[in-house]
Amino acid sequence: MKKIIIIAKKEFLDMFRDKRTLMRMILIPLLAFPLIMYLITTLQLAQSKKEAEKTLEIGYYLNGQSEKYIEKMDTAANYTFTLYSDSVQMQKDVKSDSINLAILFSANFDSNYQSGKQAAYSLYYRQADNEEFDRFQKLLDLRDEDLVQERLKSQNLPVNYAQPVQRNLHNQSEVKEVIGKYAGGILPYIFLAFCFMGCMLPAIDLFAGEKERGTIETLLASPVNRVHLLVGKMIVVAAFGLISASVVLIGLFVSLNFMADGNGLMVEVNKILSPQLIITLYLLLIPVAIFFAGIMIPVSVYARSFKEAQSILTPLNMAVILPAMIGFLPGFELDYVTAFIPIVNIVLATKAMIAGTAPLIPLIITFTSLILLSAVAVFISFKQFGKETNILR
Amino acid sequence: MIQVENLRKSYILNKKQQKEFNTQAKEAIAVDGISFSCKPGRIFSLLGPNGAGKTTTLRMISTIIRPTSGKIEVAGIDAAVQPNEVRKKIGFLTGSTGLYERLTPDEVLKYFADLNDVNPADFEQRKQHYYDLLDMHDFAKKRIGQLSTGMKQKVSITRTMIHDPEVVVFDEPTSGLDVITAENIIKLIRDCKSQGKTVIFSSHIMSEVDLLCDDLAIINKGKLLFRDTMEQFRANMKTSSLTEEFIRIVNHNSPINI
Numbered sequence: 257m258k259k260i261i262i263i264a265k266k267e268f269l270d271m272f273r274d275k276r277t278l279m280r281m282i283l284i285p286l287l288a289f290p291l292i293m294y295l296i297t298t299l300q301l302a303q304s305k306k307e308a309e310k311t312l313e314i315g316y317y318l319n320g321q322s323e324k325y326i327e328k329m330d331t332a333a334n335y336t337f338t339l340y341s342d343s344v345q346m347q348k349d350v351k352s353d354s355i356n357l358a359i360l361f362s363a364n365f366d367s368n369y370q371s372g373k374q375a376a377y378s379l380y381y382r383q384a385d386n387e388e389f390d391r392f393q394k395l396l397d398l399r400d401e402d403l404v405q406e407r408l409k410s411q412n413l414p415v416n417y418a419q420p421v422q423r424n425l426h427n428q429s430e431v432k433e434v435i436g437k438y439a440g441g442i443l444p445y446i447f448l449a450f451c452f453m454g455c456m457l458p459a460i461d462l463f464a465g466e467k468e469r470g471t472i473e474t475l476l477a478s479p480v481n482r483v484h485l486l487v488g489k490m491i492v493v494a495a496f497g498l499i500s501a502s503v504v505l506i507g508l509f510v511s512l513n514f515m516a517d518g519n520g521l522m523v524e525v526n527k528i529l530s531p532q533l534i535i536t537l538y539l540l541l542i543p544v545a546i547f548f549a550g551i552m553i554p555v556s557v558y559a560r561s562f563k564e565a566q567s568i569l570t571p572l573n574m575a576v577i578l579p580a581m582i583g584f585l586p587g588f589e590l591d592y593v594t595a596f597i598p599i600v601n602i603v604l605a606t607k608a609m610i611a612g613t614a615p616l617i618p619l620i621i622t623f624t625s626l627i628l629l630s631a632v633a634v635f636i637s638f639k640q641f642g643k644e645t646n647i648l649r
Numbered sequence: 650m651i652q653v654e655n656l657r658k659s660y661i662l663n664k665k666q667q668k669e670f671n672t673q674a675k676e677a678i679a680v681d682g683i684s685f686s687c688k689p690g691r692i693f694s695l696l697g698p699n700g701a702g703k704t705t706t707l708r709m710i711s712t713i714i715r716p717t718s719g720k721i722e723v724a725g726i727d728a729a730v731q732p733n734e735v736r737k738k739i740g741f742l743t744g745s746t747g748l749y750e751r752l753t754p755d756e757v758l759k760y761f762a763d764l765n766d767v768n769p770a771d772f773e774q775r776k777q778h779y780y781d782l783l784d785m786h787d788f789a790k791k792r793i794g795q796l797s798t799g800m801k802q803k804v805s806i807t808r809t810m811i812h813d814p815e816v817v818v819f820d821e822p823t824s825g826l827d828v829i830t831a832e833n834i835i836k837l838i839r840d841c842k843s844q845g846k847t848v849i850f851s852s853h854i855m856s857e858v859d860l861l862c863d864d865l866a867i868i869n870k871g872k873l874l875f876r877d878t879m880e881q882f883r884a885n886m887k888t889s890s891l892t893e894e895f896i897r898i899v900n901h902n903s904p905i906n907i
C-alpha cells in the first residue's frame with residue numbers, strides 16, 4: 257500500500273505540473289459551460305432584441321377589397337405596410353427578400369366577411385426567415401381576434417361565445433420530473449464525456465509517455481511489485497477522470513446560477529442536486545472511471561508512443577459518447593435489460609435518479625455490472641502490463 | 650556478486666514478425682545459454698555488437714524481464730524467486746535512461762529513494778554526498794526539462810546510487826554522451842569498484858573497456874564467444890589492437906575462450 261501511495265503521489269505531482277493536462281482536464285471543463293452559456297444567452301438576447309426592433313415590410317394586394325383589414329394593423333410599431341398594384345410583383349418581392357411578407361386578399365374577402373362567412377387571404381412568406389413569419393403571425397392573430405369580437409358584438413353574443421368550453425390545466429408532476437425527463441440526460445452525458453477525456457491524457461502519459469521518455473526501465477528495475485505500480489498509476493488515471501467530471505459539474509452549476517438569476521430555476525436545480533443524488537452519482541461514476549482507465553491502459557501499454565496511443569484512443573471516445581446520447585432519446589428507461597448495457601445504464605440511471613423515479617433493482621444491477629466491468633478492465637490492464645513484449649516494445 | 654548460469658531468452662514470433670524478420674522460425678533467440686560471474690570489487694564488461702543480446706542479458710539480471718530458462722543470482726538472491734529483493738540490491742543505469750522532465754532532481758531522487766525504502770537520514774546524507782561530488786546544488790530545484798544533458802546525467806547517476814546498491818548494472822551508459830559528460834560515468838564506475846561493489850557494464854566501445862574492465866565477456870547473436878580476465882584477453886590477442894581483436898572474435902563467431 258505504501259508503494260502505491262508513493263507512486264500515485266508522484267504521478268499526481270507530475271500530471272499537475274503538465275500545462276497541457278491542466279488546460280484539458282481542469283481549465284476547459286471548468287470554463288466550457290459558463291462560456292458556452294454566456295455566449296449563447298448574450299447572442300440570443302442580442303438577436304431577439306434586434307429582431308423585435310427590426311421594421312417588417314409587409315406588402316398587400318387588395319384585389320378590389322377594402323383596406324379595413326390592413327388599416328387596423330397599420331398603427332402597429334415596427335411595421336411598414338405597402339400597397340401593391342401588381343400581385344405577381346409582390347410575390348417576387350417576397351421571394352427576393354425585398355419585402356418580408358405579403359397578403360393577397362381573395363376577390364370575395366369583404367362580401368364573405370360581411371355575410372358572416374369565412375373570408376380568406378393568402379399569406380406569402382419565406383420559411384427560411386421563420387422569426388419574421390412568427391412575429392407577423394402574432395399580429396395577425398390579434399387582428400383575427402378583433403374580427404371575432406366584432407362579429408360577436410354585432411350579434412349581441414357574449415365575448416366567450418366562440419369558446420364554448422374552458423379547459424383548466426392542473427399539472428400533477430413535479431418540476432424535477434420534467435427536468436429529469438427532458439434535461440436529465442444531459443448531466444450524465446457531460447459527466448461521462450468529460451470523465452473519459454479526463455482519463456485519457458494521464459492514461460497515455462503514465463504508460464506510453466513513460467515508454468517514450470525512456471523512464472519505464474528504471475521504474476521496472478525498482479523494488480516495486482508490478483501490481484502496485486499499475487494500481488498506483490491507475491488511481492491517478494481514474495482520479496483525473498473524476499476530477500474532470502467534477503470540475504465540469506461545478507462549471508455547469510455556476511453557469512446555471514448565472515443564467516437563472518432569481519427566476520426560480522435554481523431552487524429546483526438545487527433540490528435536484530441533493531447530496532444524496534451527488535453521492536449516488538459518484539458511486540456509479542467511480543467504477544466507470546476505473547473502467548475507462550482499465551480500457552485505456554492496455555492500449556497505452558501496447559502503444560510505442562504518446563501519438564500512437566492517442567490515435568487509438570481518440571476514436572474510442574465515440575464508443576462512449578454515442579451510447580451516452582441514449583439519455584436524450586425519449587422512451588428509453590432504466591429496466592432489467594438496459595441496466596446491463598454499460599454506459600447506457602449509467603445515463604438512464606442518473607436520468608431516473610434526477611426524476612426521482614429510479615427503480616431499485618435495476619439500479620443495483622447497474623452498480624454491480626459496472627463494478628464487474630471495471631474489475632475485468634483492471635484484470636486486462638494487469639495482463640497487458642505484465643507482458644514484456646508490450647512494456648519494452 | 651552476480652552469478653549467471655546457462656541463461657536463455659527467446660521470444661515467440663507471430664506471423665507478422667516472421668514476415669518482418671524474413672524467417673520461418675517460430676522463435677527468436679536473444680540470449681542462448683550464456684554463463685558468467687561478476688565478482689565484488691571488479692568491473693565486468695559485456696561486450697558485443699548491436700543486437701548481440703547485451704541489453705537483454707542486463708535486463709534479465711535487473712529483473713526487468715524474465716529468462717526463458719537458466720538461473721541468475723544477484724548478491725546470493727535468486728532473481729526468479731525474489732525479484733523484488735534483487736531490485737533492492739541493484740542500481741540500474743542505461744545510456745537511454747530518461748528522467749521525469751516536470752520534476753526537479755530533488756523530487757526524482759526522493760521518489761526513487763522512497764521506492765527503495767531508503768530511510769530519510771541515509772537519503773539526505775547520500776544526496777548531499779552526490780550533490781557535492783557532482784556539483785549539483787545549483788540545479789537541485791530546477792525542473793529537469795530545463796537542464797542540460799550533462800546535468801541530467803548527473804541526476805541519473807545520483808538516482809542510480811541513492812539506495813547504495815551492492816550491484817550496479819550499466820547498459821551502454823556513455824552512449825550518446827560527449828566526452829566530458831561520459832567522464833562522470835567513467836568516474837562513477839571506478840568509484841563503485843573502489844567501494845567494493847559488483848559492476849557489470851555493456852559496451853561496444855573497446856577504448857572504454859580497456860580503460861575500465863577487469864573481466865570481460867564477448868557475446869554475439871546471443872552466444873558467449875569469450876569469457877576471461879582482461880589480462881588474459883590482452884595476452885592472447887592475435888591482432889595488433891583491442892578493436893581488431895574484438896572484430897576478429899565476433900567475425901569468427903565461435904567460442905574461443907569460455
